[in-house]
Amino acid sequence: xxxxxxxxxxxxxxxxxxxxxxxxxxxxxxxxxxxxxxxxxxxxxxxxxxxxxxxxxxxxxxxxxxxxxxxxxxxxxxxxxxxxxxxxxxxxxxxxxxxxxxxxxxxxxxxxxxxxxxxxxxxxxxxxxxxxxxxxxxxxxxxxxxxxxxxxxxxxxxxxxxxxxx
Numbered sequence: 001x002x003x004x005x006x007x008x009x010x011x012x013x014x015x016x017x018x019x020x021x022x023x024x025x026x027x028x029x030x031x032x033x034x035x036x037x038x039x040x041x042x043x044x045x046x047x048x049x050x051x052x053x054x055x056x057x058x059x060x061x062x063x064x065x066x067x068x069x070x071x072x073x074x075x076x077x078x079x080x081x082x083x084x085x086x087x088x089x090x091x092x093x094x095x096x097x098x099x100x101x102x103x104x105x106x107x108x109x110x111x112x113x114x115x116x117x118x119x120x121x122x123x124x125x126x127x128x129x130x131x132x133x134x135x136x137x138x139x140x141x142x143x144x145x146x147x148x149x150x151x152x153x154x155x156x157x158x159x160x161x162x163x164x165x166x
Contacts, residue, residue, distance in 0.1 A: 014091070015091045016091075017090070017091070018088060018089060018090040019087075019088070019089040019090075020085055020087070020088050020138060020141070021085070021086050021087035021088075021089075022081070022084040022085055022086065022138070022141050022142050022145055023084055023086050023145060024084075024145040024146045024148070024150075025080065025083060025084050025142065025145075025146050029083050030080060030146075032083075033076045033079040033080050033083070034076065036076070036079050037072050037075045037076040037079060038072070039069060039072055039128060040065055040068040040069055040072060041065075042062075042065055043058060043061040043062060043065055045058055046058050069128065069129070070125075072128070073125050073126065073127050073128050074114075074125045075107075076126070076128070077123070077124065077125045077126045077136075077139055078107040078110045078111055078114070078123070079107050080126060080139075080142060081105075081110055081123065081138050081139065081142055082103045082105055082106055082107050082110060083103060084142040084145065084146075085097070085103065085104060085105050085138075086104075087104075088104065088105065110123055110138075120135070120136060121135070121136060121137065122136060122137050122138060123136050123138050123139065124136010124137065124138060124139035124140065125139060126139045126142070126143060
C-alpha cells in the first residue's frame with residue numbers, strides 16, 4: 001500500500017513540475033522597470049530646531065517610506081522576471097517566447113504565484129538598495145544570468161604557437 005501511494009505521489013509531483021528558463025537583461029530593460037514602478041521619494045529631514053513633534057512625524061514618514069520602497073521593489077521584481085522569462089516547460093507543454101516578442105508571463109500572473117502559500121520563496125524580491133540579499137528562486141536566477149560572468153567567444157589557435165616574433 002505504501003509503495004502504491006509513493007508511486008502515486010511521485011506521478012503527481014512529476015505532473016506538477018515546471019522548468020522556467022530566464023535570460024540576462026540589458027541595463028535598459030532593468031531601467032524600464034524603474035519607469036513602470038518608480039521608487040518612492042524619501043522624506044526630507046526636519047531641521048534640528050524644528051522640535052520633538054517634527055522629529056516624530058519624520059520618523060513615521062521614514063517608516064512608511066521604507067515600507068513603500070520594499071513594496072516597490074517587490075512590484076518591480078515581477079516586471080523584471082516577466083521580461084527575463086523565455087521558456088516555461090510543464091507536463092502540459094512548452095511555452096516559448098519569440099525573439100523580441102511579448103513576455104510569456106505577466107506581472108499579474110507572477111503576483112498571483114507570489115501571493116500563494118510559499119509563493120514568495122519562488123518569485124522573491126530584488127532589492128534596489130545595495131547590500132540586501134536577493135530572495136526567491138526566480139529572482140536569483142534572473143540576477144545570476146544578468147550579473148554572471150560570461151565567456152566571450154573568441155578565435156583560438158588549434159595548437160601551440162611556434163612563432164618566435166615577440
